[in-house]
Every structure is written in structure tokens, then in C-alpha cells.
Amino acid sequence: xxxxLVVGLETHVELLTKTKIFCSCANKFGSEPNTNCCPVCxxxxxxxxxxxxxxxxxxxxxxxxxxxxxxxxxxxxxxxYVYPDLSKAYQISQFYEPICKNGYIMLDSGxxxxxxxxxxxxxxAKLVYKNGxxxxxxxxxxxxxxxxxxxxxxxxxxxxxxxxxxxxxxMRYIGVSDCRMQEGSIKCDVNVSVKPEGSDKLGTRTEIxxxxxxxxxxxxxxxxxxxxxxxxxxxxxxxxxxxxxxxxTNSTESMRSKEDAQDYRYFRDPDLVDIILxxxxxxxxxxxxxxxxxxxFKRYVNDLEISEKDAALLVxxxxxxxxxxxxxxxxxxxxxxxxxxxxxxxxxxxxxxxxEKFEILTTPEQLNEMVGLxxxxxxxxxxxxxxxxxxxxxxxxxxxxxSESDMQGIPPEEIEKMCKEAIESNPNAVKDYLSGKxxxxxxxxxxxxxQTRGRGNAGEIEEKLKELIK
Amino acid sequence: xxxxxEVLNLANLSKLYLDEEEIENIRKEMDSMINxxxxxxxxxxxxxxxxxxxxxxxxFREDEIVESYPQEEILKNVDGGxxxxxxxxxxx
Ligand SMILES: [Zn+2]
Numbered sequence: 021x022x023x024x025l026v027v028g029l030e031t032h033v034e035l036l037t038k039t040k041i042f043c044s045c046a047n048k049f050g051s052e053p054n055t056n057c058c059p060v061c062x063x064x065x066x067x068x069x070x071x072x073x074x075x076x077x078x079x080x081x082x083x084x085x086x087x088x089x090x091x092x093x094x095x096x097x098x099x100x101y102v103y104p105d106l107s108k109a110y111q112i113s114q115f116y117e118p119i120c121k122n123g124y125i126m127l128d129s130g131x132x133x134x135x136x137x138x139x140x141x142x143x144x145a146k147l148v149y150k151n152g153x154x155x156x157x158x159x160x161x162x163x164x165x166x167x168x169x170x171x172x173x174x175x176x177x178x179x180x181x182x183x184x185x186x187x188x189x190x191m192r193y194i195g196v197s198d199c200r201m202q203e204g205s206i207k208c209d210v211n212v213s214v215k216p217e218g219s220d221k222l223g224t225r226t227e228i229x230x231x232x233x234x235x236x237x238x239x240x241x242x243x244x245x246x247x248x249x250x251x252x253x254x255x256x257x258x259x260x261x262x263x264x265x266x267x268x269t270n271s272t273e274s275m276r277s278k279e280d281a282q283d284y285r286y287f288r289d290p291d292l293v294d295i296i297l298x299x300x301x302x303x304x305x306x307x308x309x310x311x312x313x314x315x316x317f318k319r320y321v322n323d324l325e326i327s328e329k330d331a332a333l334l335v336x337x338x339x340x341x342x343x344x345x346x347x348x349x350x351x352x353x354x355x356x357x358x359x360x361x362x363x364x365x366x367x368x369x370x371x372x373x374x375x376e377k378f379e380i381l382t383t384p385e386q387l388n389e390m391v392g393l394x395x396x397x398x399x400x401x402x403x404x405x406x407x408x409x410x411x412x413x414x415x416x417x418x419x420x421x422x423s424e425s426d427m428q429g430i431p432p433e434e435i436e437k438m439c440k441e442a443i444e445s446n447p448n449a450v451k452d453y454l455s456g457k458x459x460x461x462x463x464x465x466x467x468x469x470x471q472t473r474g475r476g477n478a479g480e481i482e483e484k485l486k487e488l489i490k
Numbered sequence: 491x492x493x494x495x496e497v498l499n500l501a502n503l504s505k506l507y508l509d510e511e512e513i514e515n516i517r518k519e520m521d522s523m524i525n526x527x528x529x530x531x532x533x534x535x536x537x538x539x540x541x542x543x544x545x546x547x548x549x550f551r552e553d554e555i556v557e558s559y560p561q562e563e564i565l566k567n568v569d570g571g572x573x574x575x576x577x578x579x580x581x582x
Contacts, residue, residue: 037553044556053574057564074553102505104578109504148575155575158564283503294547 021253022217025245026225027174027210031187033166033197034143034205035078041142041164042069042112049203053157061162063108069291071096075164076295078196079119079140080305082166085194085312086135086187088123090302096140096292099284104156105144113141113167115286119295125186126314133183134171141165166196172211172222177238184208184234189313192376193338207232212244214252223248224258228265228272240265244272316341326358333362339378346384347391356391364408381415382408390418399426402474426475435468435476439484442467450489461485492520 040047043060060067083090095117098110118139124132145161147154168187174180188199188206199206213225226244231237243265248258263272276282313335320331335341344361348354365382369375390408393399399407399422407421414420442464443450452460461482468481497516501508508516565571 039551039553039555044551044554045558046555052561054564054571054576055561055574056558058559062564070549070551072553073550076550100503102503104576152580154578154580155572156578157575283499285503293549296547 023214023249024217024219025175026172026213026215026222027180027241028172029170029174029180029183030209031168031184032207033168033191033199035075035164035166035196036198037072037074037078037164039072040162041072041075041140042162045162047163048159049205051159054159056159057161062158069112071292071295072164075140076119077305079138079166080297080302081194081196081309082138082191083120083123084306084309085190086123086125086138086168088120088135088138090120090297091117092297093117094119094295096289097286098289099286101282101284104154105147111142111144112289112292114139116288125183127179127182127186131179133173133179136169136171138166138168141167177241180210180241181234181238184237189336193313194309201232201234204232208237210237210241212241212248214245214248224260226258226261226263228263229275231265236265236267239270240272243270247272313341324354326355330358330362333366334358337376337378340375343378343384347387349388351388351391352395356394357387360387360391360408364405365412368412380412382411386411386417393418400475400477402469402478406474430472430475435481435484438468438471439481439488443485443488453489492517492524
């Protein structure tokens with residue numbers, strides 16, 4: 021029998037606010053343990069949490085960017101559980117009235133992955149295990165999170181990957197999170213089930229907790245799908261339970277079964293008051309959002325005639341896309357700028373992390389100046405490419421590497437003379453060309469280009485050669 | 491009356507271990523608490539206008555850092571912790 025895979029994702033995104041969600045301790049990754057702490061984030065009795073306004077603003081930004089409605093009235097609830105990462109024995113979260121609902125992320129195929137809701141909550145402390153003992157660092161306790169919960173609309177591990185990558189990209193564009201998997205600033209819980217192909221009835225699901233790598237997440241989904249199918253095929257039942265993914269063996273194991281499923285006994289947190297928002301505030305925040313990656317992508321492909329592949333590379337990181345925008349100001353053909361970024365700048369950048377930062381010596385203004393010279397016919401593409409390599413190494417402007425005479429071009433009579441010489445000294449190439457071998461012309465072109473030391477315009481020379489041979 | 495199973499479930503969720511005598515005592519105590527809270531239901535609450543007990547909203551804080559407590563202070567109640575961490579020894 022064939023089966024459909026059904027996946028829903030709950031993604032936790034750590035916010036880039038300066039302070040924690042309910043106290044004024046710094047929200048900072050990588051500090052000495054327990055140095056960004058106070059009685060509020062340690063959950064001392066008698067302390068009073070107070071909601072960080074910026075967390076609400078970030079949630080509103082996320083809502084808009086993820087096509088959600090903002091709930092004008094939302095509330096904070098207590099999620100009760102006992103574990104060393106949570107000294108209060110409850111996490112402050114939103115359960116009954118989350119701040120955003122009903123959104124979606126659209127995949128490249130046009131399929132919408134619906135978002136059920138987004139809620140605000142505090143992160144728990146970090147546990148470090150050493151020789152069986154547990155060490156607790158409360159710096160992460162109280163760090164603000166948004167949890168983005170999808171409907172079970174995802175039907176393959178590839179779709180799950182695309183959804184997460186799109187979510188990361190959007191969160192980075194709107195500046196609410198850096199979404200760095202390896203630093204744990206984005207994590208997801210994955211709900212997996214299978215059902216007979218085309219059936220309306222969902223199968224029993226299992227939940228894989230705390231995935232912090234997209235690659236492992238896709239492997240875990242595929243493993244869990246196969247495990248479910250094997251169970252069903254052999255006449256057994258899938259048990260609803262929480263799983264942990266084991267990287268070393270690419271498999272999953274049970275963390276706890278339904279019998280001791282958590283009963284969080286959610287209730288309204290009496291320490292925190294209602295959050296009441298107005299449409300005016302939401303509109304105001306909407307105006308501060310940058311153009312989103314999907315919109316940029318469409319504009320690059322449709323209006324600027326950049327290939328889909330290059331456009332995707334440009335929009336993937338906001339810094340790259342912003343650089344492209346700034347370097348394209350007032351140019352006739354921004355595509356030339358895109359070619360320099362994808363063709364030459366990316367060759368000097370090794371890792372994805374470096375692309376994300378996009379710290380390069382050449383400023384967008386310098387690239388803009390150089391492409392401007394190409395457009396006005398003063399600089400040939402050939403010379404520009406050579407100059408640009410040197411610009412990238414030194415951070416100096418184009419004028420440092422091309423002389424006035426380079427930019428003056430070569431008089432047409434000079435070009436004609438060079439072409440004639442090339443034709444006379446390469447009779448075989450001419451013969452080949454005349455017998456239909458288009459490529460033979462390239463040899464002649466190359467010879468003339470060498471003569472001009474790269475200053476000639478290849479298109480012009482090619483035309484001249486054709487004209488002379490006929 | 492609150493059942494024995496309900497008490498055991500709550501104890502389990504709170505990581506509490508109760509003996510038989512404690513279970514029976516807690517059943518009685520919780521019952522009296524619930525009955526007390528239920529008295530509210532017996533009130534005639536159909537007055538003209540309920541007093542606004544929760545008319546505060548949007549008690550926000552600006553996103554500005556205030557210096558945290560020193561690590562020694564944070565770990566004072568746990569005998570200084572270990573290597574800057576709260577320390578939980580493996581239970582046998
Ligand atoms: Zn604090």
C-alpha cells in the first residue's frame with residue numbers, strides 16, 4: 021500500500037531583543053554562565069514579571085510577514101511542569117489567546133503551509149550534562165521566543181526543509197531573529213504521521229522534539245515515516261509518543277509515551293495583564309517592515325530579468341539583497357550588478373555564515389560606479405572583471421585599477437587595422453569560419469582582444485571581423 | 491470528593507511522593523479548598539455593574555538593559571554552585 025506523509029512543525033524562534041521577556045537582564049548568547057540573571061528570571065517567589073514591549077512589537081512584525089491576523093486582545097498563561105530548566109515549575113506562555121493566528125508561508129510550488137498560530141513565551145534555562153550530573157545555566161531562562169505552529173500541511177521532508185528555510189529568511193529580513201540553528205536560536209518540534217494514500221483520516225502521530233539542524237530534521241522525518249509504515253505493514257499500531265532523534269545512528273527513540281504524557285494544566289497567569297492592541301499601532305509597525313524576500317525575488321525575476329537561480333541567491337540573505345539594491349541605484353541594467361555579485365563576490369566567500377554577514381571590502385557605491393562606467397561604454401566588461409577582482413582584494417575604487425587611456429577606448433580605425441592583421445595571419449581560421457564553423461571566429465576574436473590588452477569591446481570586434489571576412 | 495487517582499496524578503506531575511495517610515489527608519484538604527472556592531458560585535452575581543477588578547492592561551516594560559546580579563549573588567542559595575552553574579548531582 022502507498023502512504024501519505026503528514027507533518028506539522030512547531031518552530032521556536034529566539035528574538036533579538038536587547039533584554040529578556042519579563043525582566044531587564046541582557047538577552048545575550050555566549051556569556052559566562054548565570055551572569056545575565058536576576059530574581060525575576062530565576063523565578064523567585066514574590067517577584068513580578070513585566071512584559072517587554074519590544075517582544076510584542078516583534079510578534080506583530082512576524083504576524084504581518086507570515087500573513088497572520090493579530091489578536092487585538094491576547095493574554096499570558098502558565099504552562100506547569102517540573103524540571104530543572106524551569107525553577108518556577110511553570111513556563112509563562114500563551115495558550116488560550118495567542119497573539120497571532122491564521123497565517124501561511126507559501127512554498128515555491130505555490131502550496132501554502134498554513135500557520136495555526138504564533139505565541140510568545142519565555143525560554144527555559146540551559147542544561148549541560150557532565151558525567152551524569154547536570155549543570156544549569158539560567159542565562160537563557162526568560163529569553164523571549166515566538167513559537168510558530170503550522171497545520172499538518174507538510175507532506176515531505178523537502179517541504180519541511182523549504183518551510184524552515186523560508187521562515188528563517190523572513191525572520192531575518194524583518195530583523196526579529198538571526199535564526200542560527202547551531203546557536204539554538206531556532207529549534208523545532210516535528211509532528212509526524214502517515215495515512216493510506218488519499219485518505220482523509222489522519223494516522224496516529226509521534227512528536228520528535230528539539231531538532232536544531234535542518235539536515236537532521238529531514239532525516240528524522242524520513243526515518244519516522246518509514247518506522248510508522250513498517251509498523252502498520254506488520255500489523256502493529258503506531259503508539260502516540262514523544263521521540264528523540266539520535267544523530268549517530270540516524271534513528272529515533274522514545275522519550276515518554278502517552279501514559280505519562282504531560283498534563284500542563286494551563287491557566288491564566290495572574291501576574292500579567294491583558295495585552296490590548298489597536299489597528300493603528302499595527303499599521304504603524306507594518307510601515308517599518310522592509311520589502312520581504314518573496315516580493316524582491318519576483319521583482320528581480322520579472323522586472324530586472326535576473327535568472328531565478330541568481331535571484332534566489334541574492335534574496336537568500338538580506339545583507340546580500342540590500343547590497344544589490346544599493347549597488348544598482350540609477351543603473352540601466354541592474355542585472356550586471358547581480359552578475360558581479362553572484363559571479364565574482366560569491367567566489368571570494370566560502371561559507372553560508374559569511375554570505376549572511378556579507379562583509380566585503382568593496383562598497384556598493386564602488387560597484388555602482390564601476391558598472392556605471394560599463395554602461396556608458398567607457399569600460400569594457402573584460403577590463404571591469406579584472407579590475408573588480410583587485411577592487412575586492414583592496415577595497416579601492418575602480419579608478420585605481422583602470423587608467424584614463426583604458427577608459428577612452430580604442431579608435432575604430434585602430435580596431436579595423438588589428439582585425440585585418442588577424443585575418444591575414446590566420447588563413448585557416450578564416451577558411452573554417454567560411455565553411456560554417458562559427459567557433460573559428462573566436463580564435464580571431466581572441467587574437468584581436470589580446471592586441472587591445474582587453475580594452476576592446478568584444479561585440480564590436482566580432483561584428484567588424486564578420487564584416488571584413490565577407 | 492476528589493479521587494485517590496486524581497491526587498496521585500497531581501502528585502506525580504509535581505514530583506511528590508505521598509504515603510497512604512498523606513493521600514487521604516490531601517483528599518480531605520483539597521476537598522475543603524474546592525468547596526470554599528465553590529461558594530463563589532452560590533453568590534447572586536446579577537448586580538447592575540460588576541466592579542472592575544481587572545481594568546489594567548498593557549503593563550509594558552521598555553527594552554532597556556539593567557545590570558544583572560553578580561554570579562556569586564545568583565548562586566548564593568545553592569552554596570556557590572559549581573563552575574558558575576547550578577549543580578545537580580546524579581541521583582542513584
Ligand atoms: Zn532577569
